[in-house]
Amino acid sequence: MNRPDAPTIAIVGGTGAVGREALALLASRETPCRDLRLLASARSAGSKIEFRGEPLLVEELTESSFRGIDLAIFSAGGTISRRFAPLAVEAGVTVIDNSSAFRMETGVPLIVPEINGDVLTDWPGRGIIANPNCSTIIALMAVTPLHRRVGIERMVVSTYQSASGAGAAAMAELEQQAREFVEGKPFTTNIIDRPYLFNVFSHNSPVGEDGSNEEERKLVRETHKIWNDDSPRITATCVRVPVLRAHCESINLTFREKLTETEARAILAEAPGLRIVDDRANNRFPEPIHATGVDEILIGRIRADSSQPEGRGLNLFVAGDQLRKGAALNAIQIAEFIASRGLTAQPAAS
């Protein structure tokens, strides 16, 4: 904070689950930041949120909120992003958008810094940078190092997604259902329209004509954009499980070229942002409670897939904090990446 050459950062949606996580990460990391502003709905405006031991006033998000801001992290959903992100860009702000609103737009970089941060090297600065969907980020952190080495021909993914992806209110409702279960009361189902505790259900996003839901389509098309390669064939089944804030994914891979399990393990051990948790003797593998509050993606169940020709198939199981690497942390890493290259230091003259 208070570094004069550092950007002034705004968090739009600073009172939501992702916004609060971004705030916590900014407080604990060395992110260069001259000043921090929290923008939220009129309903939240006026409240105060603690930041590095001091109360920070939540301001109402309006069309004129962006003066003096260099970099804004949007985490208030697609509708807010569609309306306010272009206004922010007009005001000279670099927007890192956590919604899906602009992800697939031509010219909008879709970035996981460890994977394709280099895309930003030639980026002219200012405009919108999109943060990928949580399940895409978590899968690609694990799979990209292998894709780089031998090429992924096909990927079959089944997800075990937490409540946090549906927001702080969904997390609270899941906890509420635990209380209602104990008290023998009917479950409150205001946010998720069915019992969530002790249940599993297909991801609560719209299902298209091909039978895939929006979460599944995101995983396919965002992967192709991030890899800048449409050739890997991907199918996903996205499912919610009664977990608070970390996603798991069961991933089955088909390689273009041979890769042994030992070689895959060596590649993953060296890959940034991954932590191997693969203790077969003690049956310890990635679990969402161990990924919670952790920056790294946990990866385990690394094993050759004997249903494919030798060296051509691999199974993996990953767990990643949906609010950290799946959302806020990745956005902050993008902010740090571009701030370190001076892409946000000079707001447009106004």
Next chain:
Amino acid sequence: MNRPDAPTIAIVGGTGAVGREALALLASRETPCRDLRLLASARSAGSKIEFRGEPLLVEELTESSFRGIDLAIFSAGGTISRRFAPLAVEAGVTVIDNSSAFRMETGVPLIVPEINGDVLTDWPGRGIIANPNCSTIIALMAVTPLHRRVGIERMVVSTYQSASGAGAAAMAELEQQAREFVEGKPFTTNIIDRPYLFNVFSHNSPVGEDGSNEEERKLVRETHKIWNDDSPRITATCVRVPVLRAHCESINLTFREKLTETEARAILAEAPGLRIVDDRANNRFPEPIHATGVDEILIGRIRADSSQPEGRGLNLFVAGDQLRKGAALNAIQIAEFIASRGLTAQPAAS
């Protein structure tokens, strides 16, 4: 009950989760049964369990328990089965064994009546019939009708398995953890050696040298035995989720011959023991809470897999009650199948 030409049935492990479900099913179904006996450990012996409105005495399981019994359903785990099932067979009893102890033995039929009940037609009677593993039964109920039509070349399965597969005590511990969560107490982890509520973990069975756990190996080898065909290539990732008593499975199929989504749907609609739950407009698909206490396997998310050549791939999501079709119901159906063919009516002279 009290039909003189019907078999006398014993349930071994009558106080466990599967045993109690078997008892409830015998009470509600038209299963021919002259007399019913409950055999359990010395610890449970002497207690009484209600059956069709009358108290039934739990007897201690001993080596001489099997006199006068025609058919015994074993659901007390592999150790008890290995010790007592051969003694029961010696006493002329037909054993339906729910454990994995004898499943892969040559000469022991491994039966899902809807799939390979015909194997019993030529069966000499008496001896052990094995009940397959829960996740195998649930997957094969969905997949076999398609396999019969076009042949499964490859199957990739990820499971979402409930507490009931680990027994009644695991179910109780999961519920206990909900109480402890609400009370802010540390979780009791006597049965499952880690937090289960709000968590997901790799199936708690031993992991072999190839990295697969025992549950995954069962799914592969039992499928091959039930289909009497080792050629389908299968890989599975078996995972526990905090659900009480129904398993879900995400299944990705590769067909040998072309099969459209529409054709697959028509085949599944006519298959015995399945109920299609596939409402895309309202996002209603199989959920474990809806499979609980239900005989049918729920099947949905039926959609062509665009990552494979047209007509060659399909995704499915199934939910089935682990205690019913995954265990007790299948065993009772085997009992009914063989009783209807008179294979158990005459105990060996003794």
